[in-house]
Amino acid sequence: MTVEQLRKIAAEKADLIRVRRIVREQAEKLAPRTGYRKQVLVCGGTGCTSSHSLQVIEQLEKSFKELGIDDILIVKTGCFGLCALGPIMIVYPEGAFYSQMTPEHAKTVAEKHLVKGGSIVKELLYADTVHEDGSVIPFAEIPFYKHQMRIALRNCGVIAAEDITEAIAAGDYSALAKVLTEMTPEEVISEIKASGLRGRGGAGFPTGLKWQFTRDAKGEKKYVCCNADEGDPGAFMDRSVLEGDPHTVLEAMSIAGYAVGADEGYIYVRAEYPIAVQRLNIAIKQARELGLLGKNIFGTGFNFDIHIRLGAGAFVCGEETALMASIEGKRGEPRPRPPFSAQCGVFGKPTVLNNVETWASVNPIILKGSEWFSSIGTEKSKGTKVFAVGGKIKNVGLVEVPMGTKLGTIIYEIGGGIPGGKKFKAAQTGGPSGGCIPAKYIDIGMDFDNLVAIGSMMGSGGLIVMDEDTCMVDIAKFYLEFTADESCGKCTPCRVGTKRLLETLEKITSGKGEPEDLVKIREIAEHMKSSSLCALGQSAPNPVLSAMEHFGDEYEAHIKEKRCPAGVCKSLLNYYIDPDKCRGCTMCARNCPAGAITGVVKGVHEIDTSKCIKCGQCMANCKFGAIYKK
Amino acid sequence: MTEITFEGTPEQAAALKNCIDEHRGEAGALMPVLHEAQNIYGYLPFEVQTVIAEELNVSLAEVYGVATFYSQFSLAPKGKHKVSVCLGTACYVKGSDKILEAVEKQLGISCGECTPDRNFSIDSCRCVGACGLAPVMIVDGEVYGKLTAKEVAGILGKYLED
Numbered sequence: 001m002t003v004e005q006l007r008k009i010a011a012e013k014a015d016l017i018r019v020r021r022i023v024r025e026q027a028e029k030l031a032p033r034t035g036y037r038k039q040v041l042v043c044g045g046t047g048c049t050s051s052h053s054l055q056v057i058e059q060l061e062k063s064f065k066e067l068g069i070d071d072i073l074i075v076k077t078g079c080f081g082l083c084a085l086g087p088i089m090i091v092y093p094e095g096a097f098y099s100q101m102t103p104e105h106a107k108t109v110a111e112k113h114l115v116k117g118g119s120i121v122k123e124l125l126y127a128d129t130v131h132e133d134g135s136v137i138p139f140a141e142i143p144f145y146k147h148q149m150r151i152a153l154r155n156c157g158v159i160a161a162e163d164i165t166e167a168i169a170a171g172d173y174s175a176l177a178k179v180l181t182e183m184t185p186e187e188v189i190s191e192i193k194a195s196g197l198r199g200r201g202g203a204g205f206p207t208g209l210k211w212q213f214t215r216d217a218k219g220e221k222k223y224v225c226c227n228a229d230e231g232d233p234g235a236f237m238d239r240s241v242l243e244g245d246p247h248t249v250l251e252a253m254s255i256a257g258y259a260v261g262a263d264e265g266y267i268y269v270r271a272e273y274p275i276a277v278q279r280l281n282i283a284i285k286q287a288r289e290l291g292l293l294g295k296n297i298f299g300t301g302f303n304f305d306i307h308i309r310l311g312a313g314a315f316v317c318g319e320e321t322a323l324m325a326s327i328e329g330k331r332g333e334p335r336p337r338p339p340f341s342a343q344c345g346v347f348g349k350p351t352v353l354n355n356v357e358t359w360a361s362v363n364p365i366i367l368k369g370s371e372w373f374s375s376i377g378t379e380k381s382k383g384t385k386v387f388a389v390g391g392k393i394k395n396v397g398l399v400e401v402p403m404g405t406k407l408g409t410i411i412y413e414i415g416g417g418i419p420g421g422k423k424f425k426a427a428q429t430g431g432p433s434g435g436c437i438p439a440k441y442i443d444i445g446m447d448f449d450n451l452v453a454i455g456s457m458m459g460s461g462g463l464i465v466m467d468e469d470t471c472m473v474d475i476a477k478f479y480l481e482f483t484a485d486e487s488c489g490k491c492t493p494c495r496v497g498t499k500r501l502l503e504t505l506e507k508i509t510s511g512k513g514e515p516e517d518l519v520k521i522r523e524i525a526e527h528m529k530s531s532s533l534c535a536l537g538q539s540a541p542n543p544v545l546s547a548m549e550h551f552g553d554e555y556e557a558h559i560k561e562k563r564c565p566a567g568v569c570k571s572l573l574n575y576y577i578d579p580d581k582c583r584g585c586t587m588c589a590r591n592c593p594a595g596a597i598t599g600v601v602k603g604v605h606e607i608d609t610s611k612c613i614k615c616g617q618c619m620a621n622c623k624f625g626a627i628y629k630k
Numbered sequence: 631m632t633e634i635t636f637e638g639t640p641e642q643a644a645a646l647k648n649c650i651d652e653h654r655g656e657a658g659a660l661m662p663v664l665h666e667a668q669n670i671y672g673y674l675p676f677e678v679q680t681v682i683a684e685e686l687n688v689s690l691a692e693v694y695g696v697a698t699f700y701s702q703f704s705l706a707p708k709g710k711h712k713v714s715v716c717l718g719t720a721c722y723v724k725g726s727d728k729i730l731e732a733v734e735k736q737l738g739i740s741c742g743e744c745t746p747d748r749n750f751s752i753d754s755c756r757c758v759g760a761c762g763l764a765p766v767m768i769v770d771g772e773v774y775g776k777l778t779a780k781e782v783a784g785i786l787g788k789y790l791e792d
Binding site: 086620 | 657658660665692696702703718719720722728761763764775778779780
């Protein structure tokens, strides 16, 4: 394919894509030019398909046949970000945002809204998009989207994820065309350097510098790799990019291939992401068919092709040397550095490895320029960052904001706050390698350096919100269980250290903790940080250390008072019945598997704490909230 | 090709041979072949590992080393119905440990085990990425979200009837 042919494909569908990006009035004017009266976008990402969005599409197709609708385009997209409300469906040009769709709802919308002369079914819209007076707010203006700035996710939830022509119309591959026809490899690298882009996978290393090192390395054969082994539990932005806009990754890898002098690339992706793998396979096939991957791309003599390698459930493979060992078909164990992968990477050749989200930022930097990109964010952290916001928060989902955005903005304005009127206690970032941000830092600007300064880290951008019901000792134990389980066992500080830390935390949560345990934890942590082979072991103590620093009183309560203030650690809890609230319905006694509850009908019941196994069944079954634990 | 002496069918053996032929000579072929082999057999029995080692011309120790390193590869057969409870952070803070407890209690086996009739096996997993639905449980690829421990029995019951 030539650059002119690429432009022609982009022009053909440009209006179709534009309708999905602009405000309602303009979209309504533009819509007739697209050849479709309306467009219905349904999320086909993992979150929404798990709640049956594909059946919603099937029902729409069926209804369209029955109602004789043939002028509406149905588009299966990637993630819209607001996963808590899935399945999500958006109708353009109105920008009507339907949430929690079922096939029945789809039928109703088809019959009442999508037919000619129909109007929006307000009661099925996401409640935040309807004013009290009944007027509809375009979804881009609701708090969840208003504060966001989508660069890496710019095409997710906008284009049909399995259609390369829509990707091209949305701008994919035009940066590659520009690079191959107008720029030298050196110019590409200095543009990326000037943008200030830092790796989004966790370490935050300057991307341009990484490319420079690989370009400077001696060797005929070089590789470009993509780290899509998103192992940090609770982070799913990489998956969403792969599901929503896989071509942006292929394009950016090709650009890096040109810049560093590589002709082959590998994408190492988690096998737990079947939809992402499938979309990548489709994307690679389509790109090869159009000549956007392969030999002599755009007739410039540049060759580049990409292969997929599946992970197999090993967290350590997110570490670069382990990932490369795994690509080579070996056990995914890290090795000491130097040599660094820029000199000695996959199959011993110079290799540049970047994370999915980093790749997704390359196209806009090339097209809009490094100056534009570096104008966003903070002094040392440029651009935007995607956070996967989860846990005890109303709007669970993916959020992309400029670096430096306040934690409070993410949690309260975008995230909608904590459900159930509970109090915000801490946010955990950086997953098993990171730490927690206590409520007093609610005004902290989220960027690489600020987070490190308070003992946490950006990591890949998982942001788990915790409320007063979360025990910080238990959470630290949870992360240690994870790292102890995932430690590859190659080096002793990590293999033994994670195990010893976990044992100490188990001791504390079971009520057997002693004051010396806290000293021991610090000592083990020190050794792990200084002498583990890779980042997994070096950072594994972080969740404990940061919890001890910010929530020292909770550790003290567990150890000295044998009490769990959040009411989580079973061994330290007893269940009681509030005699004022108990109505004597016998529900608790009938559901108690240990026969620990006695009482007569309509009489106050009582729990025998010596028999109680603390399963919580009574509490779950009590309709009067009469059972409490302390 | 070595004869497979366990309960494999000729179709499975042919499929394995096909897959090995496809990857033969490719750099780093072992991982993709193990993935395929597990798809074909449901697990990686010793006999299958032997075939792979011989055909790819690597030592059995290396195949075994790789197969045991990664948590997704299983050396033991799984149940007819595979139950997996997510213990990723987002699910954990929403109480997925209680879901796992309920599953274990209902099936009478622990996580990582298979029922004696080979009908069910339980595993835990780390984040399927459906964090908006937390806590989640996956049965044979079907995701059940926003679960409470109470609902577990009913869901597993549906699979018991099959």
